[in-house]
Amino acid sequence: MTAVTTRAEGSAGPDQRSLLEIEDLHVTFQRRNGPATRAVDGVSYQVRPGEIVGVVGESGSGKSVTSLAVMGLLPPRGVRVFGSVRYDGRELLGLSGGQMAALRGRDLSMVFQDPMSSLNPVVRIGVQITEVLLAHQSMSRAAAREEAEHLLRQCGIPDPRRRLDEYPHQLSGGMRQRVMIAIALACKPRLLICDEPTTALDVTIQAQVLELLKELVTELGTAMIMITHDLGVVAGLCDRVNVMYAGRIVESGDRRELFAHPRHRYTEGLLSSIPRLNEDRTEPLRPIPGTPRDVVGWDDACAFAPRCRYAQDDCIVGGLELVGTEHPDHLLRCVHPAPYYLDAGAGHETDTAGGEDR
Numbered sequence: 001m002t003a004v005t006t007r008a009e010g011s012a013g014p015d016q017r018s019l020l021e022i023e024d025l026h027v028t029f030q031r032r033n034g035p036a037t038r039a040v041d042g043v044s045y046q047v048r049p050g051e052i053v054g055v056v057g058e059s060g061s062g063k064s065v066t067s068l069a070v071m072g073l074l075p076p077r078g079v080r081v082f083g084s085v086r087y088d089g090r091e092l093l094g095l096s097g098g099q100m101a102a103l104r105g106r107d108l109s110m111v112f113q114d115p116m117s118s119l120n121p122v123v124r125i126g127v128q129i130t131e132v133l134l135a136h137q138s139m140s141r142a143a144a145r146e147e148a149e150h151l152l153r154q155c156g157i158p159d160p161r162r163r164l165d166e167y168p169h170q171l172s173g174g175m176r177q178r179v180m181i182a183i184a185l186a187c188k189p190r191l192l193i194c195d196e197p198t199t200a201l202d203v204t205i206q207a208q209v210l211e212l213l214k215e216l217v218t219e220l221g222t223a224m225i226m227i228t229h230d231l232g233v234v235a236g237l238c239d240r241v242n243v244m245y246a247g248r249i250v251e252s253g254d255r256r257e258l259f260a261h262p263r264h265r266y267t268e269g270l271l272s273s274i275p276r277l278n279e280d281r282t283e284p285l286r287p288i289p290g291t292p293r294d295v296v297g298w299d300d301a302c303a304f305a306p307r308c309r310y311a312q313d314d315c316i317v318g319g320l321e322l323v324g325t326e327h328p329d330h331l332l333r334c335v336h337p338a339p340y341y342l343d344a345g346a347g348h349e350t351d352t353a354g355g356e357d358r
Contacts, residue, residue: 018046025083039065041247054238062247072100106136109184113196115176119168126164132186151182174205246303253330263337
């Protein structure tokens with residue numbers, strides 16, 4: 001791996017209060033006898049202590065690969081990672097496997113998408129929790145087991161002492177996900193990355209897990225990155241939102257501002273495709289046309305142009321930057337953005353960016 005500290009164009013300046021700073025991060029996968037694939041193409045954002053940052057986008061947009069690069073979990077062969085990832089001022093790219101292992105679990109933790117494949121099926125729950133505590137905390141096995149029981153209770157698992165002696169297959173999907181959260185929070189990390197933690201759960205368990213995460217983050221002051229394709233999760237949990245498409249952030253801003261005034265046509269399309277209770281049920285949903293594979297390279301054009309109904313000739317231009325908008329701290333990468341609504345409730349709008357009326 002090669003660490004380069006070049007800052008991405010249009011990114012915000014350094015913030016001394018930031019716990020995690022990702023700058024101009026690139027991840028390229030090289031297939032044998034095939035072309036290289038850019039999974040992450042110049043991503044930059046920051047996370048402050050106690051802040052919950054959402055990263056949203058369709059499958060293949062680069063959300064999970066970015067988090068795996070931060071955690072140092074990408075395979076060493078066939079992958080090229082460069083840019084800069086600083087945790088508490090310390091550069092992570094280029095650290096050895098041992099140095100990253102010392103940070104993972106203690107300072108940086110991650111809750112993965114599928115707990116059944118993340119938990120070891122032949123190892124008891126108690127062992128999987130206590131091994132994290134024994135590796136990073138100076139405590140006896142008895143003390144580690146007692147702490148593991150406390151963690152399961154804190155995560156809302158009934159009869160935690162009995163659960164410690166059970167195997168993953170003996171637990172429900174929601175309880176397995178809570179075990180994953182308990183493992184991730186065992187050493188009270190300062191940064192928690194959640195990669196689609198509620199995908200396989202029903203809506204009731206999903207709400208319980210999200211509320212649990214929110215309470216734990218508030219209680220411990222942990223910074224969190226929530227990776228998801230579910231905008232409903234983002235709306236109820238996150239402080240800031242980064243919308244990714246084809247390996248780049250196309251829109252970034254405060255959650256309330258972004259939901260009230262989506263400017264990028266991709267963000268607008270994601271919100272428009274969500275069914276709403278107050279709309280006419282006879283009206284069809286308005287999905288984004290095409291698939292995430294219908295893209296062009298960012299070096300040649302706006303990658304979203306092949307799927308965008310507002311695309312024009314001037315969208316076929318390389319070097320499209322992430323720039324500011326009317327609202328402070330709201331960044332956008334679009335040639336013809338949606339009009340800015342001064343009063344969304346009254347339907348009053350002002351087209352200040354050259355976009356067409358919706």
